[in-house]
Amino acid sequence: MxxxxxxxxxxxxxxxxxxxxxxxxxxxxxxxxxxxxxxxxxxxxxxxxxxxxxxxxxxxxxxxxxxxxxxxxxxxxxxxxxxxxxxxxxxxxxxxxxxxxxxxxxxxxxxxxxxxxxxxxxxxxxxxxxxxxxxxxxxxxxxxxxxxxxxxxxxxxxxxxxxxxxxxxxxxxxxxxxxxTPLTTLWEKVAINGAINGLTALYQCKNGELWQHQGLRQQVIALCLETEAILKQLQIPLSDQLVTLVKRVILQTADNYSSTLQDVKAGKATELSYINGYIIDKAHIMGIDLPHHQWLVRTLKEKGYS
Missing domain, CATH: 3.40.50.720 (NAD(P)-binding Rossmann-like Domain)
Incomplete structure:
Protein backbone atom coordinates (compact mmCIF):
# COMPACT_ATOMS: atom_id res chain seq x y z
CA MET A 1 0.00 0.00 0.00
CA THR A 181 -19.34 -15.34 0.30
CA PRO A 182 -20.62 -12.20 2.05
CA LEU A 183 -24.24 -12.62 0.95
CA THR A 184 -24.37 -16.04 2.63
CA THR A 185 -23.11 -14.40 5.83
CA LEU A 186 -25.68 -11.62 5.55
CA TRP A 187 -28.46 -14.13 4.86
CA GLU A 188 -27.57 -16.06 8.02
CA LYS A 189 -27.82 -12.91 10.11
CA VAL A 190 -31.12 -11.96 8.43
CA ALA A 191 -32.47 -15.44 9.15
CA ILE A 192 -31.48 -15.17 12.82
CA ASN A 193 -32.78 -11.63 13.27
CA GLY A 194 -35.98 -12.55 11.46
CA ALA A 195 -36.79 -15.00 14.24
CA ILE A 196 -35.89 -12.64 17.10
CA ASN A 197 -36.22 -8.93 16.43
CA GLY A 198 -39.84 -8.63 15.35
CA LEU A 199 -41.09 -10.82 18.19
CA THR A 200 -39.19 -8.85 20.83
CA ALA A 201 -40.71 -5.65 19.43
CA LEU A 202 -44.20 -7.15 19.43
CA TYR A 203 -43.99 -8.48 22.99
CA GLN A 204 -41.71 -5.71 24.33
CA CYS A 205 -39.34 -8.25 25.84
CA LYS A 206 -35.67 -9.05 26.19
CA ASN A 207 -34.17 -11.60 23.81
CA GLY A 208 -33.94 -14.30 26.49
CA GLU A 209 -37.68 -14.23 27.20
CA LEU A 210 -38.34 -15.64 23.74
CA TRP A 211 -36.87 -18.97 24.83
CA GLN A 212 -38.12 -18.93 28.43
CA HIS A 213 -41.83 -18.98 27.55
CA GLN A 214 -43.15 -21.95 25.61
CA GLY A 215 -45.61 -19.94 23.51
CA LEU A 216 -42.93 -17.50 22.40
CA ARG A 217 -40.45 -20.31 21.81
CA GLN A 218 -42.93 -22.01 19.47
CA GLN A 219 -43.30 -18.79 17.49
CA VAL A 220 -39.52 -18.52 17.16
CA ILE A 221 -39.34 -22.11 15.88
CA ALA A 222 -42.16 -21.52 13.39
CA LEU A 223 -40.36 -18.51 11.92
CA CYS A 224 -37.13 -20.51 11.70
CA LEU A 225 -38.79 -23.36 9.82
CA GLU A 226 -40.32 -20.98 7.28
CA THR A 227 -37.02 -19.20 6.70
CA GLU A 228 -35.11 -22.48 6.35
CA ALA A 229 -37.50 -23.57 3.61
CA ILE A 230 -36.73 -20.39 1.66
CA LEU A 231 -32.98 -20.73 2.14
CA LYS A 232 -33.15 -24.32 0.92
CA GLN A 233 -34.90 -23.17 -2.25
CA LEU A 234 -32.29 -20.45 -2.74
CA GLN A 235 -29.47 -22.95 -2.05
CA ILE A 236 -28.02 -20.74 0.67
CA PRO A 237 -26.17 -22.85 3.27
CA LEU A 238 -26.19 -22.05 6.98
CA SER A 239 -23.42 -22.90 9.43
CA ASP A 240 -25.90 -24.94 11.50
CA GLN A 241 -29.62 -25.64 11.81
CA LEU A 242 -31.39 -22.28 12.03
CA VAL A 243 -33.20 -23.13 15.27
CA THR A 244 -29.84 -24.03 16.82
CA LEU A 245 -28.28 -20.75 15.65
CA VAL A 246 -31.22 -18.69 16.88
CA LYS A 247 -31.31 -20.43 20.27
CA ARG A 248 -27.59 -19.81 20.68
CA VAL A 249 -27.96 -16.08 19.94
CA ILE A 250 -30.99 -15.76 22.22
CA LEU A 251 -29.16 -17.37 25.13
CA GLN A 252 -25.94 -15.41 24.51
CA THR A 253 -27.87 -12.12 24.40
CA ALA A 254 -30.57 -13.04 26.90
CA ASP A 255 -30.42 -9.72 28.79
CA ASN A 256 -30.25 -7.59 25.62
CA TYR A 257 -32.97 -5.64 23.89
CA SER A 258 -32.92 -6.17 20.13
CA SER A 259 -32.10 -3.22 17.88
CA THR A 260 -35.68 -3.36 16.58
CA LEU A 261 -37.17 -3.06 20.06
CA GLN A 262 -34.76 -0.21 20.83
CA ASP A 263 -35.97 1.57 17.69
CA VAL A 264 -39.61 1.04 18.68
CA LYS A 265 -38.98 2.35 22.21
CA ALA A 266 -37.26 5.41 20.74
CA GLY A 267 -40.14 6.04 18.35
CA LYS A 268 -37.92 5.42 15.32
CA ALA A 269 -38.61 3.49 12.15
CA THR A 270 -37.41 -0.11 12.24
CA GLU A 271 -35.44 -2.10 9.68
CA LEU A 272 -37.95 -4.95 9.60
CA SER A 273 -38.69 -4.39 5.90
CA TYR A 274 -35.05 -5.36 5.26
CA ILE A 275 -35.29 -8.42 7.53
CA ASN A 276 -38.68 -10.19 7.66
CA GLY A 277 -39.91 -8.07 4.76
CA TYR A 278 -36.98 -9.17 2.60
CA ILE A 279 -37.62 -12.83 3.44
CA ILE A 280 -41.30 -12.42 2.53
CA ASP A 281 -40.42 -10.67 -0.75
CA LYS A 282 -38.11 -13.51 -1.77
CA ALA A 283 -40.78 -16.07 -0.91
CA HIS A 284 -43.38 -14.15 -2.94
CA ILE A 285 -41.15 -14.27 -6.01
CA MET A 286 -40.97 -18.05 -5.59
CA GLY A 287 -44.73 -18.34 -5.04
CA ILE A 288 -44.37 -19.43 -1.40
CA ASP A 289 -46.52 -18.20 1.47
CA LEU A 290 -44.93 -17.57 4.85
CA PRO A 291 -47.92 -17.28 7.19
CA HIS A 292 -45.93 -16.71 10.40
CA HIS A 293 -43.66 -14.05 8.91
CA GLN A 294 -46.64 -12.39 7.22
CA TRP A 295 -48.66 -12.40 10.43
CA LEU A 296 -45.76 -10.91 12.38
CA VAL A 297 -45.13 -8.08 9.91
CA ARG A 298 -48.86 -7.35 9.56
CA THR A 299 -49.37 -7.26 13.34
CA LEU A 300 -46.39 -4.97 13.86
CA LYS A 301 -47.64 -2.60 11.17
CA GLU A 302 -51.07 -2.52 12.82
CA LYS A 303 -49.33 -1.38 15.99
CA GLY A 304 -47.53 1.35 14.06
CA TYR A 305 -44.13 -0.38 14.04
CA SER A 306 -42.85 -0.33 10.49
Whole structure:
Protein backbone atom coordinates (compact mmCIF):
# COMPACT_ATOMS: atom_id res chain seq x y z
CA MET A 1 0.00 0.00 0.00
CA UNK A 2 1.41 3.38 -0.92
CA UNK A 3 1.95 6.09 1.63
CA UNK A 4 -0.60 8.29 -0.16
CA UNK A 5 -3.29 5.64 0.26
CA UNK A 6 -2.33 5.21 3.91
CA UNK A 7 -2.83 8.92 4.46
CA UNK A 8 -6.26 9.05 2.83
CA UNK A 9 -8.89 9.41 5.56
CA UNK A 10 -11.72 7.00 6.15
CA UNK A 11 -15.03 8.84 5.82
CA UNK A 12 -17.80 7.40 7.99
CA UNK A 13 -21.35 8.18 6.93
CA UNK A 14 -23.53 7.83 9.99
CA UNK A 15 -22.68 8.97 13.52
CA UNK A 16 -24.76 6.42 15.38
CA UNK A 17 -23.41 3.74 17.67
CA UNK A 18 -21.61 1.74 14.98
CA UNK A 19 -20.22 4.85 13.29
CA UNK A 20 -18.85 6.12 16.59
CA UNK A 21 -17.46 2.69 17.48
CA UNK A 22 -15.54 2.49 14.20
CA UNK A 23 -14.40 6.12 14.36
CA UNK A 24 -13.03 5.64 17.87
CA UNK A 25 -11.17 2.47 16.87
CA UNK A 26 -9.72 4.04 13.71
CA UNK A 27 -8.58 7.11 15.64
CA UNK A 28 -7.06 4.97 18.38
CA UNK A 29 -5.13 3.06 15.70
CA UNK A 30 -3.96 6.44 14.37
CA UNK A 31 -5.71 5.91 11.06
CA UNK A 32 -7.09 9.20 9.66
CA UNK A 33 -10.88 9.29 9.93
CA UNK A 34 -13.66 11.83 9.44
CA UNK A 35 -17.30 11.60 10.48
CA UNK A 36 -19.89 12.92 8.01
CA UNK A 37 -22.81 14.40 9.94
CA UNK A 38 -26.00 16.27 9.01
CA UNK A 39 -25.05 19.42 10.89
CA UNK A 40 -21.48 20.07 12.02
CA UNK A 41 -21.32 22.81 14.65
CA UNK A 42 -17.61 22.24 15.38
CA UNK A 43 -14.69 21.05 13.24
CA UNK A 44 -14.00 18.13 15.59
CA UNK A 45 -15.90 16.03 18.08
CA UNK A 46 -14.75 14.08 21.12
CA UNK A 47 -15.92 10.48 20.99
CA UNK A 48 -16.07 8.65 24.30
CA UNK A 49 -15.65 4.88 24.17
CA UNK A 50 -16.63 2.61 27.05
CA UNK A 51 -16.14 -1.11 27.37
CA UNK A 52 -16.00 -3.27 30.50
CA UNK A 53 -12.40 -2.48 31.46
CA UNK A 54 -11.47 0.05 28.79
CA UNK A 55 -12.41 3.71 28.58
CA UNK A 56 -10.91 6.36 26.33
CA UNK A 57 -11.75 9.53 24.45
CA UNK A 58 -10.49 10.74 21.11
CA UNK A 59 -11.03 13.78 18.92
CA UNK A 60 -12.38 13.05 15.44
CA UNK A 61 -12.90 15.63 12.67
CA UNK A 62 -16.56 16.06 11.68
CA UNK A 63 -17.77 17.29 8.30
CA UNK A 64 -21.18 18.68 7.41
CA UNK A 65 -22.42 16.59 4.48
CA UNK A 66 -23.76 19.73 2.76
CA UNK A 67 -20.35 21.41 2.99
CA UNK A 68 -18.34 18.34 2.00
CA UNK A 69 -16.23 18.94 -1.10
CA UNK A 70 -13.20 16.66 -0.76
CA UNK A 71 -12.88 13.58 -2.93
CA UNK A 72 -13.55 10.33 -1.07
CA UNK A 73 -11.86 7.02 -1.85
CA UNK A 74 -12.53 5.21 1.45
CA UNK A 75 -16.10 5.27 2.74
CA UNK A 76 -17.89 3.32 5.47
CA UNK A 77 -21.69 3.58 5.58
CA UNK A 78 -23.19 2.85 9.01
CA UNK A 79 -26.62 4.46 8.63
CA UNK A 80 -29.86 2.56 9.07
CA UNK A 81 -30.82 0.46 6.04
CA UNK A 82 -33.66 2.78 5.03
CA UNK A 83 -31.36 5.82 5.15
CA UNK A 84 -28.39 4.24 3.38
CA UNK A 85 -29.32 4.91 -0.26
CA UNK A 86 -30.22 8.61 0.09
CA UNK A 87 -27.19 9.14 2.32
CA UNK A 88 -24.85 7.61 -0.27
CA UNK A 89 -26.55 9.45 -3.13
CA UNK A 90 -25.96 12.77 -1.36
CA UNK A 91 -22.18 12.32 -1.59
CA UNK A 92 -21.86 9.97 -4.58
CA UNK A 93 -20.45 12.78 -6.75
CA UNK A 94 -17.45 12.97 -4.42
CA UNK A 95 -16.50 9.30 -4.67
CA UNK A 96 -13.43 8.64 -6.78
CA UNK A 97 -13.71 6.20 -9.67
CA UNK A 98 -11.80 3.56 -7.68
CA UNK A 99 -13.35 4.32 -4.30
CA UNK A 100 -13.80 1.43 -1.92
CA UNK A 101 -17.08 1.47 0.00
CA UNK A 102 -18.00 -0.67 3.00
CA UNK A 103 -21.73 -1.06 3.70
CA UNK A 104 -22.63 -2.12 7.25
CA UNK A 105 -26.43 -2.21 7.26
CA UNK A 106 -28.78 -4.63 8.96
CA UNK A 107 -30.86 -6.86 6.75
CA UNK A 108 -30.66 -7.27 3.01
CA UNK A 109 -31.82 -5.25 0.03
CA UNK A 110 -30.27 -1.83 0.62
CA UNK A 111 -26.79 -3.11 -0.25
CA UNK A 112 -27.75 -4.35 -3.70
CA UNK A 113 -29.58 -1.11 -4.54
CA UNK A 114 -26.56 0.98 -3.54
CA UNK A 115 -24.20 -1.26 -5.52
CA UNK A 116 -26.38 -0.76 -8.60
CA UNK A 117 -26.08 3.02 -8.23
CA UNK A 118 -22.28 2.78 -7.87
CA UNK A 119 -21.30 0.44 -10.72
CA UNK A 120 -17.67 1.62 -10.88
CA UNK A 121 -16.79 1.59 -7.19
CA UNK A 122 -15.66 -1.45 -5.23
CA UNK A 123 -18.42 -2.37 -2.78
CA UNK A 124 -17.87 -4.51 0.29
CA UNK A 125 -20.72 -5.55 2.55
CA UNK A 126 -20.47 -6.60 6.15
CA UNK A 127 -22.31 -8.42 8.89
CA UNK A 128 -21.76 -7.06 12.41
CA UNK A 129 -22.43 -8.96 15.63
CA UNK A 130 -20.86 -6.43 18.03
CA UNK A 131 -23.33 -4.95 20.48
CA UNK A 132 -23.06 -1.21 20.98
CA UNK A 133 -25.28 1.74 21.80
CA UNK A 134 -25.05 5.45 22.51
CA UNK A 135 -25.79 6.83 25.97
CA UNK A 136 -25.55 10.35 24.52
CA UNK A 137 -24.45 11.62 21.10
CA UNK A 138 -20.85 10.48 20.48
CA UNK A 139 -20.74 8.45 23.72
CA UNK A 140 -20.61 4.80 22.70
CA UNK A 141 -20.84 1.77 24.97
CA UNK A 142 -19.35 -1.40 23.50
CA UNK A 143 -21.73 -3.73 25.33
CA UNK A 144 -21.05 -7.00 23.56
CA UNK A 145 -17.93 -8.22 21.81
CA UNK A 146 -18.66 -9.88 18.48
CA UNK A 147 -17.15 -9.85 15.02
CA UNK A 148 -17.42 -8.18 11.63
CA UNK A 149 -17.43 -10.31 8.50
CA UNK A 150 -16.95 -8.47 5.20
CA UNK A 151 -16.50 -9.37 1.58
CA UNK A 152 -16.85 -7.78 -1.85
CA UNK A 153 -20.38 -7.75 -3.20
CA UNK A 154 -19.67 -8.09 -6.93
CA UNK A 155 -18.63 -11.65 -7.82
CA UNK A 156 -16.20 -10.45 -10.49
CA UNK A 157 -14.39 -8.41 -7.81
CA UNK A 158 -14.60 -11.03 -5.09
CA UNK A 159 -10.98 -11.79 -4.34
CA UNK A 160 -9.81 -14.35 -1.81
CA UNK A 161 -7.96 -11.55 -0.02
CA UNK A 162 -9.12 -8.00 0.67
CA UNK A 163 -7.76 -5.12 -1.38
CA UNK A 164 -5.49 -2.59 0.24
CA UNK A 165 -8.04 -0.27 1.85
CA UNK A 166 -10.28 -3.14 2.88
CA UNK A 167 -7.22 -4.84 4.33
CA UNK A 168 -6.45 -1.68 6.28
CA UNK A 169 -9.97 -1.78 7.73
CA UNK A 170 -9.59 -5.46 8.59
CA UNK A 171 -6.64 -4.64 10.86
CA UNK A 172 -8.88 -2.93 13.41
CA UNK A 173 -9.10 -4.78 16.76
CA UNK A 174 -12.75 -5.70 16.19
CA UNK A 175 -12.38 -9.38 15.23
CA UNK A 176 -12.79 -8.64 11.52
CA UNK A 177 -12.86 -11.50 9.02
CA UNK A 178 -12.80 -11.54 5.23
CA UNK A 179 -15.13 -13.80 3.28
CA UNK A 180 -15.66 -14.57 -0.39
CA THR A 181 -19.34 -15.34 0.30
CA PRO A 182 -20.62 -12.20 2.05
CA LEU A 183 -24.24 -12.62 0.95
CA THR A 184 -24.37 -16.04 2.63
CA THR A 185 -23.11 -14.40 5.83
CA LEU A 186 -25.68 -11.62 5.55
CA TRP A 187 -28.46 -14.13 4.86
CA GLU A 188 -27.57 -16.06 8.02
CA LYS A 189 -27.82 -12.91 10.11
CA VAL A 190 -31.12 -11.96 8.43
CA ALA A 191 -32.47 -15.44 9.15
CA ILE A 192 -31.48 -15.17 12.82
CA ASN A 193 -32.78 -11.63 13.27
CA GLY A 194 -35.98 -12.55 11.46
CA ALA A 195 -36.79 -15.00 14.24
CA ILE A 196 -35.89 -12.64 17.10
CA ASN A 197 -36.22 -8.93 16.43
CA GLY A 198 -39.84 -8.63 15.35
CA LEU A 199 -41.09 -10.82 18.19
CA THR A 200 -39.19 -8.85 20.83
CA ALA A 201 -40.71 -5.65 19.43
CA LEU A 202 -44.20 -7.15 19.43
CA TYR A 203 -43.99 -8.48 22.99
CA GLN A 204 -41.71 -5.71 24.33
CA CYS A 205 -39.34 -8.25 25.84
CA LYS A 206 -35.67 -9.05 26.19
CA ASN A 207 -34.17 -11.60 23.81
CA GLY A 208 -33.94 -14.30 26.49
CA GLU A 209 -37.68 -14.23 27.20
CA LEU A 210 -38.34 -15.64 23.74
CA TRP A 211 -36.87 -18.97 24.83
CA GLN A 212 -38.12 -18.93 28.43
CA HIS A 213 -41.83 -18.98 27.55
CA GLN A 214 -43.15 -21.95 25.61
CA GLY A 215 -45.61 -19.94 23.51
CA LEU A 216 -42.93 -17.50 22.40
CA ARG A 217 -40.45 -20.31 21.81
CA GLN A 218 -42.93 -22.01 19.47
CA GLN A 219 -43.30 -18.79 17.49
CA VAL A 220 -39.52 -18.52 17.16
CA ILE A 221 -39.34 -22.11 15.88
CA ALA A 222 -42.16 -21.52 13.39
CA LEU A 223 -40.36 -18.51 11.92
CA CYS A 224 -37.13 -20.51 11.70
CA LEU A 225 -38.79 -23.36 9.82
CA GLU A 226 -40.32 -20.98 7.28
CA THR A 227 -37.02 -19.20 6.70
CA GLU A 228 -35.11 -22.48 6.35
CA ALA A 229 -37.50 -23.57 3.61
CA ILE A 230 -36.73 -20.39 1.66
CA LEU A 231 -32.98 -20.73 2.14
CA LYS A 232 -33.15 -24.32 0.92
CA GLN A 233 -34.90 -23.17 -2.25
CA LEU A 234 -32.29 -20.45 -2.74
CA GLN A 235 -29.47 -22.95 -2.05
CA ILE A 236 -28.02 -20.74 0.67
CA PRO A 237 -26.17 -22.85 3.27
CA LEU A 238 -26.19 -22.05 6.98
CA SER A 239 -23.42 -22.90 9.43
CA ASP A 240 -25.90 -24.94 11.50
CA GLN A 241 -29.62 -25.64 11.81
CA LEU A 242 -31.39 -22.28 12.03
CA VAL A 243 -33.20 -23.13 15.27
CA THR A 244 -29.84 -24.03 16.82
CA LEU A 245 -28.28 -20.75 15.65
CA VAL A 246 -31.22 -18.69 16.88
CA LYS A 247 -31.31 -20.43 20.27
CA ARG A 248 -27.59 -19.81 20.68
CA VAL A 249 -27.96 -16.08 19.94
CA ILE A 250 -30.99 -15.76 22.22
CA LEU A 251 -29.16 -17.37 25.13
CA GLN A 252 -25.94 -15.41 24.51
CA THR A 253 -27.87 -12.12 24.40
CA ALA A 254 -30.57 -13.04 26.90
CA ASP A 255 -30.42 -9.72 28.79
CA ASN A 256 -30.25 -7.59 25.62
CA TYR A 257 -32.97 -5.64 23.89
CA SER A 258 -32.92 -6.17 20.13
CA SER A 259 -32.10 -3.22 17.88
CA THR A 260 -35.68 -3.36 16.58
CA LEU A 261 -37.17 -3.06 20.06
CA GLN A 262 -34.76 -0.21 20.83
CA ASP A 263 -35.97 1.57 17.69
CA VAL A 264 -39.61 1.04 18.68
CA LYS A 265 -38.98 2.35 22.21
CA ALA A 266 -37.26 5.41 20.74
CA GLY A 267 -40.14 6.04 18.35
CA LYS A 268 -37.92 5.42 15.32
CA ALA A 269 -38.61 3.49 12.15
CA THR A 270 -37.41 -0.11 12.24
CA GLU A 271 -35.44 -2.10 9.68
CA LEU A 272 -37.95 -4.95 9.60
CA SER A 273 -38.69 -4.39 5.90
CA TYR A 274 -35.05 -5.36 5.26
CA ILE A 275 -35.29 -8.42 7.53
CA ASN A 276 -38.68 -10.19 7.66
CA GLY A 277 -39.91 -8.07 4.76
CA TYR A 278 -36.98 -9.17 2.60
CA ILE A 279 -37.62 -12.83 3.44
CA ILE A 280 -41.30 -12.42 2.53
CA ASP A 281 -40.42 -10.67 -0.75
CA LYS A 282 -38.11 -13.51 -1.77
CA ALA A 283 -40.78 -16.07 -0.91
CA HIS A 284 -43.38 -14.15 -2.94
CA ILE A 285 -41.15 -14.27 -6.01
CA MET A 286 -40.97 -18.05 -5.59
CA GLY A 287 -44.73 -18.34 -5.04
CA ILE A 288 -44.37 -19.43 -1.40
CA ASP A 289 -46.52 -18.20 1.47
CA LEU A 290 -44.93 -17.57 4.85
CA PRO A 291 -47.92 -17.28 7.19
CA HIS A 292 -45.93 -16.71 10.40
CA HIS A 293 -43.66 -14.05 8.91
CA GLN A 294 -46.64 -12.39 7.22
CA TRP A 295 -48.66 -12.40 10.43
CA LEU A 296 -45.76 -10.91 12.38
CA VAL A 297 -45.13 -8.08 9.91
CA ARG A 298 -48.86 -7.35 9.56
CA THR A 299 -49.37 -7.26 13.34
CA LEU A 300 -46.39 -4.97 13.86
CA LYS A 301 -47.64 -2.60 11.17
CA GLU A 302 -51.07 -2.52 12.82
CA LYS A 303 -49.33 -1.38 15.99
CA GLY A 304 -47.53 1.35 14.06
CA TYR A 305 -44.13 -0.38 14.04
CA SER A 306 -42.85 -0.33 10.49
Missing amino acids: TQSLNNQPWYILGAGAMGCLLASQLARQQQPVKLIVKRASTPSQAIHYQQTDLHFSCKVPVVDHCALHHHINKLIVTTKAYDALPAVQSIAHLLTADAQVILLQNGLGSQQVIANTLPNQQIAVGSVTHGCFLTKPFQVVHAGLGQITIGELSPQLNNAKPRCQFQQFAQLPLNIHWTT
